[in-house]
Amino acid sequence: MENQExxxxxxxxxxxxxxxxxxxxxGAGVFFKASQVAQVTGSTSLAMTAWLVGGLISICAGLTGAxxxxxxxxxxxxxxxxxxxxxxxxxxxxxxxxAIIYFPANVAAxxxxxxxxxxxxxxxxxxxxxxxxxxxxxxxxxxxxxxxxAAGMLQSITxxxxxxxxxxxxxxxxxxxxxxxxxxxxxxxxxxxHVGLWxxxxxxxxxxxxxxxxxxxxxxxxxxxKNPSKDLPKAISIGIGLIMVVYLIVNAVFLMLLxxxxxxxxxxxxxxxxxxxxxxxxxxxxxxxxxxxxLISVYGTINGYTMTGMRIPLxxxxxxxxxxxNLFGALTKNTKIPWFxxxxxxxIASIMMMTNAFDAITNMLIFxxxxxxxxxxxxxxxxxxxxxxxxxxxxxxxxxxIPIIALLGGLFILVNTLFTQFTLAAIGIVLTAxxxxxxxxxxxxxxxxxx
Numbered sequence: 242m243e244n245q246e247x248x249x250x251x252x253x254x255x256x257x258x259x260x261x262x263x264x265x266x267x268g269a270g271v272f273f274k275a276s277q278v279a280q281v282t283g284s285t286s287l288a289m290t291a292w293l294v295g296g297l298i299s300i301c302a303g304l305t306g307a308x309x310x311x312x313x314x315x316x317x318x319x320x321x322x323x324x325x326x327x328x329x330x331x332x333x334x335x336x337x338x339x340a341i342i343y344f345p346a347n348v349a350a351x352x353x354x355x356x357x358x359x360x361x362x363x364x365x366x367x368x369x370x371x372x373x374x375x376x377x378x379x380x381x382x383x384x385x386x387x388x389x390x391a392a393g394m395l396q397s398i399t400x401x402x403x404x405x406x407x408x409x410x411x412x413x414x415x416x417x418x419x420x421x422x423x424x425x426x427x428x429x430x431x432x433x434x435h436v437g438l439w440x441x442x443x444x445x446x447x448x449x450x451x452x453x454x455x456x457x458x459x460x461x462x463x464x465x466x467k468n469p470s471k472d473l474p475k476a477i478s479i480g481i482g483l484i485m486v487v488y489l490i491v492n493a494v495f496l497m498l499l500x501x502x503x504x505x506x507x508x509x510x511x512x513x514x515x516x517x518x519x520x521x522x523x524x525x526x527x528x529x530x531x532x533x534x535x536l537i538s539v540y541g542t543i544n545g546y547t548m549t550g551m552r553i554p555l556x557x558x559x560x561x562x563x564x565x566x567n568l569f570g571a572l573t574k575n576t577k578i579p580w581f582x583x584x585x586x587x588x589i590a591s592i593m594m595m596t597n598a599f600d601a602i603t604n605m606l607i608f609x610x611x612x613x614x615x616x617x618x619x620x621x622x623x624x625x626x627x628x629x630x631x632x633x634x635x636x637x638x639x640x641x642x643i644p645i646i647a648l649l650g651g652l653f654i655l656v657n658t659l660f661t662q663f664t665l666a667a668i669g670i671v672l673t674a675x676x677x678x679x680x681x682x683x684x685x686x687x688x689x690x691x692x
Contacts, residue, residue, distance in 0.1 A: 255472040257393035260400045261545050262456055262480035267403065270452025271488055272515045272535050273354060273599075275495055279508045281444035283433015285425050285496045291445030292492050296485030298446070298650035299453040303481040304637050305618050305644045306457045307474035311635040312624070314469035318549070319457055319613060320556060326620035326627075329562070330680060335613045336557045337676030342669060344550025345586050346606040347455075348543055349593035352378045353602075355539045361513075362532050374594045377540065381547045382587045388576035392548040399541025406534030407491060410515065413522050414494030425497045433501075443657050450611075450654055451603050452488065455545065456481050457614070474635040494518060547586070554582035561687040564679060601665060608658045609669040615651040618644050 253261075282288045309322040320339065324332020352374035359373050360366070385392045432441040456477055466472055495508060498518045502509045506517040515535060519527040557563045558570035558579075568581040593602055621644050624631060637643050658666050 252390045253466045258476035260396045266455040274452045277448040282441040283436040286430045295449030301647040303456040303477045305647045307477045308637045333680045338673045345589035347546040348590040350602040403538035551583040555579040605665045605669045608666045618648040
């Protein structure tokens with residue numbers, strides 16, 4: 242295991258780490274979830290509240306997870322934190338769920354969005370969406386095969402480029418002010434007609450969590466960071482804080498420029514909110530420019546998930562915790578990239594893309610990953626008592642309040658999903674449980690619990 246770890250090139254610095262956090266989080270969510278948040282809350286005040294509370298929960302989650310990332314700076318991230326705290330069984334399931342469900346599902350969902358936007362931009366038919374999505378995922382995988390430095394460079398470049406249309410909307414939108422006839426208010430905080438306050442807030446939070454997701458996964462590349470103990474927690478906490486500010490301003494501009502409902506360019510039920518808002522600001526050409534910006538944003542987000550996702554099977558294979566571990570642990574000769582892991586991830590994602598079901602894929606992956614997020618939040622508190630001597634270059638501020646807020650927020654999300662999306666939640670649980678017989682087979686063969 243150590244030999245493989247030592248072979249990974251430590252080529253990722255702070256900015257590439259920060260770019261991976263922000264590039265993985267700022268993607269389709271801010272563009273495609275604004276409509277759903279507005280729909281389930283029914284008012285501008287509650288919609289903005291949902292984005293604010295979702296950001297605060299994510300900051301608490303990021304600050305909490307960062308303590309684990311700094312104390313256990315190993316490639317594999319969440320999988321290693323769970324394994325260290327709860328043992329190899331739960332560590333295996335965390336890795337299995339990420340390798341089989343979470344990362345491929347993110348790549349698939351975002352590639353579908355990419356295909357949808359390309360089809361809309363060039364006036365292509367819906368039958369082209371899935372082929373475009375698969376080609377998109379293939380090109381991202383090939384770039385990653387060029388090495389961690391190449392993937393990190395793509396992440397840095399797309400982060401800078403993707404912020405340009407967002408910055409234009411924010412700056413020009415704030416100068417422009419609200420549109421005539423558009424009612425935008427932050428107070429009093431109230432739900433729309435026929436929407437309960439807590440129900441609306443709960444559903445709004447569920448929608449924002451896809452937009453905010455991705456903060457913990459930079460931990461997967463800790464083994465390739467130059468100074469993970471210092472750079473990783475900083476990248477996560479600063480990244481999420483900046484993201485929350487961006488999301489709040491962008492959504493305020495959307496809600497000030499476009500009516501909530503009752504018009505052809507209303508926010509509710511409209512997946513082209515960013516494009517429509519830019520048309521108000523810049524005219525018809527502006528809509529196309531923003532669509533191109535969205536494409537760059539989504540491409541960078543797919544790169545973030547591809548870059549971190551292919552390292553999960555690598556970390557598991559080093560401990561013989563996957564079938565065909567020799568293949569999953571194989572690195573390319575010069576760039577030291579887990580090529581077989583990347584190919585398997587691409588194949589699973591491509592199968593998911595065939596469904597062309599963005600919402601179903603995203604709802605399932607959010608439920609599954611938050612099961613393990615909650616275990617990670619609890620792990621911080623467990624390890625403080627169980628291993629007080631563990632070296633912690635970074636400690637979560639405001640302990641234990643911050644971890645408790647993160648844990649309660651996570652449990653709220655899980656319970657809501659069980660009640661509102663039971664079938665998808667059950668599918669996620671079953672796909673995760675399929676890994677159990679593989680675990681016991683490999684445990685019997687390699688006796689890794691005794692290591």
